[in-house]
Amino acid sequence: MVNPKEFKKKIEVSISQDYKVEFLGKNFDQIANLLTESKTEKIYRWIKNIIERKIEPISIGAKKPYKEWMINELLTFRYPFSIRNTEYRILFVKVKNSAYIKFHLGDHNYYDKVRKNLSLI
Amino acid sequence: MIIYNPHNETTLSERLKEAGELLAQIPAKYCFITGSFLYKEKYKDIDVFVITRSKTEITLKNKKVKITTIDFNDLYSLFYRSVSKSCIAKSILPAKQLKVTLTDYWRVINEAIPTLLNQKDKFHKNVRFLILYTEYFKNDEILDTFQLNEKINSFKDYNEVMEYIKRELSGIINKYAKPSYVKRFFYTQAGYYKGLTEYAAQRYLYTLTHNVVKGIAHG
Numbered sequence: 081m082v083n084p085k086e087f088k089k090k091i092e093v094s095i096s097q098d099y100k101v102e103f104l105g106k107n108f109d110q111i112a113n114l115l116t117e118s119k120t121e122k123i124y125r126w127i128k129n130i131i132e133r134k135i136e137p138i139s140i141g142a143k144k145p146y147k148e149w150m151i152n153e154l155l156t157f158r159y160p161f162s163i164r165n166t167e168y169r170i171l172f173v174k175v176k177n178s179a180y181i182k183f184h185l186g187d188h189n190y191y192d193k194v195r196k197n198l199s200l201i
Numbered sequence: 202m203i204i205y206n207p208h209n210e211t212t213l214s215e216r217l218k219e220a221g222e223l224l225a226q227i228p229a230k231y232c233f234i235t236g237s238f239l240y241k242e243k244y245k246d247i248d249v250f251v252i253t254r255s256k257t258e259i260t261l262k263n264k265k266v267k268i269t270t271i272d273f274n275d276l277y278s279l280f281y282r283s284v285s286k287s288c289i290a291k292s293i294l295p296a297k298q299l300k301v302t303l304t305d306y307w308r309v310i311n312e313a314i315p316t317l318l319n320q321k322d323k324f325h326k327n328v329r330f331l332i333l334y335t336e337y338f339k340n341d342e343i344l345d346t347f348q349l350n351e352k353i354n355s356f357k358d359y360n361e362v363m364e365y366i367k368r369e370l371s372g373i374i375n376k377y378a379k380p381s382y383v384k385r386f387f388y389t390q391a392g393y394y395k396g397l398t399e400y401a402a403q404r405y406l407y408t409l410t411h412n413v414v415k416g417i418a419h420g
Binding site for chain 1: 256264305308309311312314315316318319330389390393394396397399400401402403
């Protein structure tokens with residue numbers, strides 16, 4: 081079990097940037113509370129690998145807005161995992177050659193909503 | 202109970218009964234079971250699909266049951282046509298005209314390649330859409346879950362999948378798209394990938410777009 085505040089703090093420290101990344105998800109804290117130590121460590125390792133450019137992002141060539149950006153300016157990193165038979169997804173969104181802007185964590189319904197906003201299939 | 206079995210696959214008779222019992226527990230008119238549960242002695246999950254507008258989560262006691270909800274708006278999709286092609290359904294399933302475009306196919310490739318390279322060892326899990334769309338455009342055939350599994354299992358590793366896409370894509374694009382569309386669409390896409398070639402997936406996608414445009418230029 082992980083403290084959601086500590087979880088967010090550790091991610092902020094890893095990405096070390098001036099821009100404040102937004103943590104989003106309808107049940108973000110509840111899901112974070114369900115994470116075991118080993119699952120949390122895997123997520124931290126995944127973030128470290130993103131920073132070191134070892135994880136392949138998805139880029140979408142759509143000229144549609146997403147918040148204050150255009151979708152074709154963004155890179156999305158997707159991390160699927162499951163807890164007790166329930167599937168969850170993290171979508172970590174970055175502006176190309178710039179800051180990480182959104183960290184989405186949610187179940188399938190939430191993921192479906194976000195992926196539509198990001199023009200993912 | 203309706204059995205959809207266009208290729209006369211051998212289904213396990215005891216599973217038909219079990220499938221009927223499971224479907225009876227689902228509070229929806231349109232639901233069906235497909236996948237290895239119907240054909241294989243050993244199976245991991247029981248893939249149940251429910252067509253509904255309801256947001257209420259459906260759960261069954263059987264822990265192996267994996268329920269996927271399909272919205273009525275998704276009945277035109279290749280995914281629905283594939284999963285419902287060979288299945289056991291509670292009642293006659295609704296049918297809609299298939300709507301699938303080359304742009305959809307490119308979006309599938311665009312997302313599948315990074316996912317494939319991020320999980321090279323689990324490539325079987327991540328290439329379903331990629332193979333389904335490629336086979337549809339290549340042969341005008343919608344693979345059912347059984348055929349799709351067979352096709353996926355014919356690849357030894359992720360490299361073979363990447364080679365297969367590289368081999369088939371230009372032919373597919375030439376077959377379906379007008380050169381003017383290809384040039385406009387793929388030049389634009391190539392521009393997005395060009396600035397990201399430090400990533401292997403984006404580099405591969407850039408090469409694909411480049412090959413397609415080159416193929417058009419050389420007739």
